[in-house]
Amino acid sequence: MRVAFCLYKYFPFGGLQRDFMRIAQTVAARGHQVRVYTQSWEGECPDNFELIRVPVKSRTNHGRNAEYYAWVQHHLRDHPVDRVVGFNKMPGLDVYYAADVCYAEKVAQEKGFFYRLTSRYRHYAAFERATFEHGKPTQLLMLTNKQIADFQKHYQTEAERFHILPPGIYPDRKYSQQIPNSRQIYRQKNGISEQQKLLLQVGSDFTRKxxxxxxxxxASLPESLRQNTVLYVVGQDKPKKFAALAERSGVGTNVHFFSGRNDIAELMAAADLLLHPAYQEA
Structure with missing residues (x-):
């Protein structure tokens, strides 16, 4: 079977991207042909993937996404596949992996009337509707029941199209898989003393997370505790405004940003507390 995967961007440290890679590699390992359409790709690509970089020129995200969709549809007409799997919402998918929240619900809760007049809104609303609208054939892989409730509220999506996925935890993230004395070893490796407290936040898109x-x-901790506490923020984003916030809050030297690391499992073993105070999460 030939399976096409569609995602706008790939970088090795994004949650959606890691899920895509795991699924696509499993599909390839089972003997199927994997084709990937993306606007950009960072990092290594498996040899058994057919990687197609889609040319886009628009200055806006929604403009680029519209160009991407049109280009992919044209290419699929000339080079058909058996199934199309999307990791971003768009028309014509056989399967959609829902790593994001319901856009219609987000707009209803957070945006005003004039936002609904923008081309950005029209694009994202149309692409979500084409994926979830009642009567569409797209099968929907979901992470939470909250997602399902929101989509059914706005689109009356048939219940049988939803498929809840079990929690996916990478084996190396489990404490049972860590080496003996892992906490001490990894804290020493990262220059964290036993007297210090290590706070860890992992996730791209710093604003949303x-x-x-x-x-x-x-910054709100008592001074005696704050002086011995460090925060590691690991994810794909621009840290400038958050570093400035840390400076203004008096914790500039306590906060450290990393664009991406391959030793997340080690950091989790070394940390005292894992933080995830997201404003929005699937």
């Missing part, structure tokens, strides 16, 4: 909340929480 609530990095500002983590910084403010750190």
């Amino acid at each position: 609530g990095v500002d909340r983590s910084i403010e929480a750190l």
Whole structure:
């Protein structure tokens, strides 16, 4: 079977991207042909993937996404596949992996009338509707029941199209898989003393994941505790405004940003507390 995977961007440290890679590699390992359409790809690509970088020129995200969709549809007409799997919402998918929240619900809760007049809104609303609308054939892989409730509220999506996925935890993240004395070893490796407290936040898109909340929480600690506490923020985003917030809050030297690391399991073993105060999460 030939399976096409559609995602706008791939980088090795994103949650959606890691889920895509795991699924696509499993499909390939079972003997199927994997084709990937993406606007950009960072990092290594498996040899058994057919990687197609889609050319886009628009200056806006929704403009680029619209160009991407049109290009992919044209290419699929000339080079058909058996199934199309999307990790972003768009028309024409056989399967959609729902790593994101319901856009219609987000707009209803957070946006005003004039936002609904923008081309950005029209694009994302149309692409979500094409994926979830009642009567569409797309099968929907979901992470939570809250997602399902929101989509059914706005689109009356048939219940049988939803498929809840079990929690996916990478084996190396489990404490049972860590080496003996892992906490001490990995803290020494990262220059964290036994007297210090290590707070860890992992996730790309710092604004949505609530990095500002983590910084403010750190700054609110009693001085004696704050002086011996460090916060590691690991994820794909621009840290400049959050570093500035840390400086203004008096914890500039306590907060450290990393664009991506391959030793997340080690950091989790070394940390005293894992933070995830997201404003929005699936």
